[in-house]
Structures are given as structure tokens and as C-alpha cells.
Amino acid sequence: MNASAIPGHLPSDPYTAANDAAATLRALTGAETHDVALVMGSGWLPAADQLGPADHEFPVTELPGFPPPAVEGHAGTVRSQLIEGRRALVFLGRTHFYEGRGVAAVVHGVRTAVAAGCKTIVLTNGCGGLREGMAPGQPVLISDHLNLTASSPVVGANFIDLTDLYSPRLRALCKEIDPSLEEGVYAQFTGPHYETPAEIRMARTLGADLVGMSTALEAIAAREAGAEVLGISLVTNLAAGMTGQPLSHEEVLQAGRDSATRMGALLRQVLGRV
Ligand SMILES: O=P(O)(O)O[C@@H]1C[C@H](O)[C@@H](CO)O1
Numbered sequence: 483m484n485a486s487a488i489p490g491h492l493p494s495d496p497y498t499a500a501n502d503a504a505a506t507l508r509a510l511t512g513a514e515t516h517d518v519a520l521v522m523g524s525g526w527l528p529a530a531d532q533l534g535p536a537d538h539e540f541p542v543t544e545l546p547g548f549p550p551p552a553v554e555g556h557a558g559t560v561r562s563q564l565i566e567g568r569r570a571l572v573f574l575g576r577t578h579f580y581e582g583r584g585v586a587a588v589v590h591g592v593r594t595a596v597a598a599g600c601k602t603i604v605l606t607n608g609c610g611g612l613r614e615g616m617a618p619g620q621p622v623l624i625s626d627h628l629n630l631t632a633s634s635p636v637v638g639a640n641f642i643d644l645t646d647l648y649s650p651r652l653r654a655l656c657k658e659i660d661p662s663l664e665e666g667v668y669a670q671f672t673g674p675h676y677e678t679p680a681e682i683r684m685a686r687t688l689g690a691d692l693v694g695m696s697t698a699l700e701a702i703a704a705r706e707a708g709a710e711v712l713g714i715s716l717v718t719n720l721a722a723g724m725t726g727q728p729l730s731h732e733e734v735l736q737a738g739r740d741s742a743t744r745m746g747a748l749l750r751q752v753l754g755r756v
């Protein structure tokens with residue numbers, strides 16, 4: 483059994499692993515290419531069911547290099563489906579940095595999607611809101627990020643430009659669909675612990691509007707692979723220290739359930755125009 487056939491185990495070369503996974507995807511779906519990939523973060527699973535029927539759905543471990551899901555609310559399945567005429571690859575869940583599998587495992591889904599033909603990567607997540615006026619259940623377009631993981635999916639003297647990493651074109655398109663959408667800077671912490679109130683004050687000073695535990699590393703890998711990136715955060719809670727209440731993953735998932743219809747409709751309309 484070659485290394486990439488072991489669930490969650492990537493061979494030394496992550497780009498080969500992505501090509502292997504894309505080849506298996508083509509074989510499983512019969513689709514020579516996919517156009518757009520969606521990564522559904524915490525709280526977004528209910529929204530995925532608003533996207534219409536899937537032609538194919540299978541456990542992500544059917545694809546080489548993908549580990550089984552490790553976080554509640556991340557189903558660990560992949561759907562291939564036509565959404566508004568586009569062949570979409572929908573990951574119902576992701577691998578997180580805090581699972582300790584390394585950065586290559588975190589971005590394997592994005593690299594696989596690009597290897598499968600996707601030119602657009604839509605990254606969603608559940609996050610904490612820092613900015614005054616933000617409320618749980620509110621979707622926010624990511625305008626830029628702070629990568630606080632002290633890591634990168636890129637190795638070696640490969641100096642990737644990250645200017646306009648979160649596509650101004652796709653953000654403008656989203657705001658045509660829903661003019662009420664706000665934008666914000668997303669800070670990726672390593673997790674899995676939530677932030678302290680002092681860290682939230684630090685993040686706000688650094689210019690963050692949103693705090694999470696994903697997305698930034700995936701976006702960097704997507705840019706490295708030449709894809710256009712759209713990031714949409716669902717504010718599932720106000721950040722630590724803002725309400726005096728403790729944070730919980732159940733609160734994150736409940737916010738997703740409450741927002742599923744609206745988030746699903748937004749994604750469907752966006753996908754029809756990317
Ligand atoms: O996959 P995402 O970033 O949406 O998941 C967020 C961050 C943590 O994994 C989890 C914490 O509740 O939700």
C-alpha cells in the first residue's frame with residue numbers, strides 16, 4: 483500500500499498526494515473536471531443541504547491522503563454536484579491545524595480541488611466576532627487575514643504574493659447579491675482552545691475583526707495553486723470576553739443551524755455567478 487493510501491497520511495510530496503486524490507475523485511465521480519470547490523466549516527453543514535442534490539457523495543477517506551473527521555459538525559464527506567450549472571466539489575468538513583497532522587494535511591483538500599480543475603475556492607468557517615455591532619448568525623466576507631499560526635503550507639524559497647488574496651471581484655459579486663454583507667479581517671489562531679479576553683484585545687489591536695482556527699492556511703495554498711479565493715465567515719459567537727459568557731462548540735454549531743437557510747441561499751446565488 484503506498485503511503486498516500488493510508489487515511490490521513492500524506493507522502494513526502496503533498497503536490498503528488500493532491501494529484502493522486504484528484505485522480506481518484508475523477509474515477510469516483512466520472513467528472514473529468516470540477517469548476518469550484520466549497521469547504522464547509524463549523525456550523526455550515528446545514529447550509530450544504532440547501533445546495534441541492536449531490537450526484538455523488540462519499541467519505542473523504544475514499545480519497546488518498548484524507549483523514550477521517552475529528553471535529554463535531556464536520557461530516558468528513560465529499561459531494562460532487564451541479565450547482566447553478568457549475569460542477570462543484572463540496573467538502574463537508576476540513577482538517578484543522580490543531581489536529582496535529584501538519585500543515586500539508588490542512589491544505590490537502592484545497593490542493594486536491596485545484597488538481598481536480600477548480601479555479602475558484604470558497605472557504606467558509608464559523609468564527610468569533612470582535613467588531614462592535616457584529617452579531618451571531620451574521621455572515622461576513624473576508625477581506626484579508628492575519629495568519630497567527632506561525633506556519634505556512636508553502637516550503638522553500640517560494641515567495642508567494644498575497645496581495646488581494648481574497649478576491650475583490652468575488653467580494654463585489656457577493657455584495658451585489660446581498661448589499662448588507664459586511665467585510666472583515668480574519669485572524670487564524672492555532673486553537674483548539676478559544677482565545678482569552680486579553681488575546682481578543684490583542685487581535686483587535688492588530689486589526690482583526692474575526693477570530694477562527696482555519697481558512698488562512700488554506701487560502702495561502704489556494705493562491706499558491708493559482709486559484710481565485712472567496713472567504714465567508716459565519717459569526718457564530720461574540721469573541722471571548724465580549725459577553726462575559728463562556729464559549730462553546732455547541733454554540734458554534736447551533737448558530738450554523740439557525741443560519742442554514744440564509745447561508746445556503748447565499749452560497750447558491752454566489753456559485754451561480756463565480
Ligand atoms: O472549521 P472552522 O474554522 O469553521 O471551525 C471553527 C474553529 C474550530 O474548529 C471550531 C471551534 O468551535 O469552529
Ligand SMILES: Nc1nc2[nH]cnc2c(=O)[nH]1
Binds near residue numbers: 610671695719721
Ligand atoms: N478561534 C476561534 N474560533 C472560533 N470558531 C467559532 N468561534 C470561534 C472563536 O471565538 N474563536
